[in-house]
Amino acid sequence: MLETVALILVILVLSAGVLVLCLQSLMGAVVAASVVSLGVSVLFVLLRAPDVALTEAAVGAGLSTVVLALGLRKLGLWRIEGDRGEAHALVPTDRREREDA
Amino acid sequence: MRNLAAVLFIGGLGFFLFVLFFRLPLGAPPLVAGAAILEEGGETVGAANLVTAVLLAYRGMDTLGELSILFAAATAVGLVLGRRQLVVSDPEGGFILRAGSDLLFPLLLVVGLYVILHGHLTPGGGFQGGVILAAAFFVPVLARPRRGLDHGLLSFVEGLAGAAFIGIGLWALFARDAFLEPLLGKGVLGHLFSAGTLPLLSMAVGLKVGAELAGLMTSLMEAEGRES
Helix, strand or coil, X not given: CHHHHHHXXXXXHHHHHXXXXXXXXXXHHHHHHHHHHHHHHHHHHHCCCXXXXXXXXXXXXXXXXXXXXXXXXXXXXXXXXXXXXXXXXXXEXXXXXXXXX | CHHHHHHHHHHHHHHHHHHHHHHCCCCCCCCCHHHHHHHHHHHHHCCCCHHHHHHHHHCHHHHHHHHHHHHHHHHHHHHHHCCCCXXXXXXCCCHHHHHHHHHHHHHHHHHHHHHHHCCCCCCCCHHHHHHHHHHHHHHHHHHCCCCCCCHHXXXXXXXXXXXXXXXXXXXXXXXXXXXXXXXXXXXXXXXXCCCCCHHHHHHXXXXXXXXXXXXXXXXXXXXXXXXX
16 A cells, blocks of 8 residues: 555656656746655655655745746746736746747 | 756656665664664653754754855855845735735744744754744745845844854853753653753754745845846
């Protein structure tokens, strides 16, 4: 039973890792990287390391995703659209410029 | 070329994980040095969570080094992004984001403080709880970017917590002739007020990490607001 769960998790982590490479959208790749961290943190729980799992979930899945996303914004590769609160569309900058042209 | 290297890395990681799961008995620790600590750690330090016992009692010096690495990183980010007065041009978040942040803030605060205060009893400790605290204070900034966080207050909390960590270490140095040696008696194993100075150290670590990371994320976000 435990082996089955672990096997599913390993496949999930590996496919999310491949997805990081294959995705065209950078924001999607960041989210896929956070899925990798989330899967690995569950693996740590199965390996009886709840401390490491907590760190991995907080830092790997939470903090590093935020830092990467903010880094993408800083580089201008991703930005929040619209000047009012209601109209937020998450569109990569390059595609937006193509639509403008 | 870059993708090839990454694919090789993922293949290696997959191989490692598969070998781990099919060769090792799941959950049986193949430890040598850890076995001795598992044997006597609970009695020597008085902490039910042996990971915290190792981090703050056996290897407290390493934790201090870790904190200084984090401090250097946060300082470097502050240096690179500058401290000029910023005009945040980000719009206010939508209704769902604002309501969600209002709901999440108290929950994250309670979870973070719980993880910090029970670091010597349950999994977790200063570092993990501190990251959760930083997230608790960053989520409202995400929803209402104009309000921001007081960087002066954050630096004050950070400096106070760091000074408290070193102060407790020096206190132990004068009282017991060893830096960061646990003081104040061990108490009853498993009680909230046990394990001597470990909960105090864990609180200092938690506050320092939380203030540092909240300041780091907020300044990253404000730096973007200036340029767009």
